[in-house]
Amino acid sequence: MTVDYLVMAAYLLGIIGVGWWGKKRAASKSDFLVAGRRLGPLMYTGTMAAVVLGGASTIGGVRLGYTYGISGAAMVFAIGLGLLALSVFFSARIARLKVYTVAEMLSLRYGDTAAVISGVVMWIYTLMLVVTSTIAYASVFDVLFDVPRWVAVVIGGTIVVGYSALGGMWSITLTDMVQFVVKSLGVLVLLLPIAVVKAGGFAEMADRLPHGYFSPTSIGGQTIVTFVLIYTFGMLIGQDIWQRVFTARSDRVASWGGTVAGVYCLVYALAGAVIGMATKSLYPQLAGADDAFATIVRHALPTGVRGLVLAAALSAMMSTASGALIASATVANNDIWARMRRRAVSLDGDEIGSNRLAIVVLGVAAMGIACALGDVIEALTVAYNLLVGGLLVPILGGLVWKRGNLPGAMASMIAGGTTVIVLMVTDGLLANEPIYYGLLAGLVAYVAVSLLTKPTEEAVIQAWRRRLAGEQATATPELSVA
Numbered sequence: 001m002t003v004d005y006l007v008m009a010a011y012l013l014g015i016i017g018v019g020w021w022g023k024k025r026a027a028s029k030s031d032f033l034v035a036g037r038r039l040g041p042l043m044y045t046g047t048m049a050a051v052v053l054g055g056a057s058t059i060g061g062v063r064l065g066y067t068y069g070i071s072g073a074a075m076v077f078a079i080g081l082g083l084l085a086l087s088v089f090f091s092a093r094i095a096r097l098k099v100y101t102v103a104e105m106l107s108l109r110y111g112d113t114a115a116v117i118s119g120v121v122m123w124i125y126t127l128m129l130v131v132t133s134t135i136a137y138a139s140v141f142d143v144l145f146d147v148p149r150w151v152a153v154v155i156g157g158t159i160v161v162g163y164s165a166l167g168g169m170w171s172i173t174l175t176d177m178v179q180f181v182v183k184s185l186g187v188l189v190l191l192l193p194i195a196v197v198k199a200g201g202f203a204e205m206a207d208r209l210p211h212g213y214f215s216p217t218s219i220g221g222q223t224i225v226t227f228v229l230i231y232t233f234g235m236l237i238g239q240d241i242w243q244r245v246f247t248a249r250s251d252r253v254a255s256w257g258g259t260v261a262g263v264y265c266l267v268y269a270l271a272g273a274v275i276g277m278a279t280k281s282l283y284p285q286l287a288g289a290d291d292a293f294a295t296i297v298r299h300a301l302p303t304g305v306r307g308l309v310l311a312a313a314l315s316a317m318m319s320t321a322s323g324a325l326i327a328s329a330t331v332a333n334n335d336i337w338a339r340m341r342r343r344a345v346s347l348d349g350d351e352i353g354s355n356r357l358a359i360v361v362l363g364v365a366a367m368g369i370a371c372a373l374g375d376v377i378e379a380l381t382v383a384y385n386l387l388v389g390g391l392l393v394p395i396l397g398g399l400v401w402k403r404g405n406l407p408g409a410m411a412s413m414i415a416g417g418t419t420v421i422v423l424m425v426t427d428g429l430l431a432n433e434p435i436y437y438g439l440l441a442g443l444v445a446y447v448a449v450s451l452l453t454k455p456t457e458e459a460v461i462q463a464w465r466r467r468l469a470g471e472q473a474t475a476t477p478e479l480s481v482a
Contacts, residue, residue: 005145007307008314011182012159015175015318019163022171029351032168033100033330034246043177044257048244049264050176050183052079052235054320055136058187058313059293061269065276066292069213071224073273078227080265082235087258092251093399094242096470102239102395103335109398109464110406110456112339117413119335121390122239126328127366128383129240133321134160134370137314150371156318157370161363164322165356169247172322179315186312190305191297192271198300199278208281226432229439230384237387237395240320240327251470325366329358381430389438390417393446401450402461408450416442 026032039047057076064072099105102122107115134157141152163171199205212218235241248254279286279296286295297309333355393416394409420438427433 003303004307004310007304008311011308011311011314015178016159016163018174018178019166019171022163022167022174024167025170026167026352029355031170032352032355033326034243035169035173037095037098037247038249039173039247039253039257040249041253041257041260043173044244044248044253045260045264046180047173047176047247048083048241048258048261050180050315050319051240051244051323052083052261052265052320053183053268053316054133055313055317056132056320057265057268058183058272058316059136059290061272062276062279062293062296063289064219065273066280066286067276067289068219069209069215069277069280070270070273071216071219072276073269074219074224075227075231076269076272077266078224078231079235080262080269081228082232083241083258083265084262085232086236086241086245087255087262090236090396090399091245091248091254091258093468094245095248095251095254097467098246098470100243100246101331101335102237102242102391103331105242106394106398106409108467110394110409114394114406114409114413115335116339117410118391118394119331119339121386121413121417123328123331123336125383125387126239126324126331127362129324130321130328130362130366131369133317133324134366137317137321138370140310140314140317153367153370156314157363157367160318160321160325161360161367164325164363165359168352168355168359169243169326172326173247175322176319179319182308183312183315183319186309186315187275188268188271191301191309191312192275194300194305195275195278195296199281205277205281208284209277213277213280222432226435229435230381230388233388233392233439234384237391238327239331240323243327243330244323325359325363328362329355332362333358382424385420385424385434385438386417389420389435389442392416392439393442397446397450403455404446404450405453405456407453408446408448411449412442412446415445 025036028036030036053076057079061072061076064075066072094105097105097108099108101119103115103119106118134153137156138149138152141147141156145152147155163175167174196202196205199208206214217224245254245258248257275296276292279292282299283292283295286292293313297306297313301309333351337354337358390413393412394404397404397412398409416438419441420434423431423434423437
């Protein structure tokens, strides 16, 4: 594996170099947090696809394909559908708001009270994304280099925190483009066709695989619905996703670039499931389905190519980690810490230092949590349930329903969040019911309380509509990036 190690080392050094180069572009807070809001369609599409397709989509997608067949694509497919829905229906409005966080949007629409609660929930969600991604890529370092888990966490975490803190969103965007290309080459162009050929093609796979592996619903209808509720809706409101929308140079770029990235996610979903099926056909008795990705890479690929594919897996995990890290830092610094200091968030370049410090502090905290936890799937499910159950209704309601008001939004957050927490305690953290009833409770509370209380003042609504139309937005007079 010496050649493979060299390929991966070259990749990691290249990522650090690209991150350092991106530091030169971070001249203002807007540059640091949202890449100056001037990404063109090519870079926007690449960075959006990179941030949503992480370790769960790559290694987890192959695992689900190994276990359930083609229906194992459902989870990543739900992510792609969420990105498509966001891009087609909401991204243009979101981009025109010219804000930095989801909580800022809620503050504009409802008032600061709604922003405080949403900021805390969003911060927990994004921090847990960093932790899970850290554990994912640390597991790869752990296996490849035979080092203790904490050493693997520190190695990978230091790289991610380093390039994220250097240039903020510019460094992350540039590294995401590298990671997007490596991931596409490694998984779609190389691993997918090689795995299928090694397995004897689809006809031979059909003969070897268990019954139902080519059925799109063998994973279970209820599981598919749950994936849609958690991941599709989660894509609509996650800070890590919205922050990428804010980088688009225009609402048209946000809409069309995101649509292309969504279609890419659907293709990636099918690729992961097929790779898992090929692995099942070749190695039906693995000790655990989690070993499927590593097994097919180790045995099916030649030297050098194997290193590139492993680098692709690291690319997926590190993209998600860096995107979630800057999102978590942005929320912590601009929605929580700034409001605790009762200071308005400005556009001044001198705030780069505080956001950079937040990235470092939260990155170190995420590494510490990752060292302490072995498996955070349940914790991530809790974070997604709280995010979707507590925030989906007031966020989307604020975008599409004029009559929604602050009392309705607060009632929805409390009702949805409380219902989710209670049902996770009574029915189990991984049960389907918490998100079902949490969303229903949040919707009923939002509509009922909004109708029973005074409407939002017309002046506030008009100001909100002008903001949605981009009339109060301050454009950045800089060159756009393709």
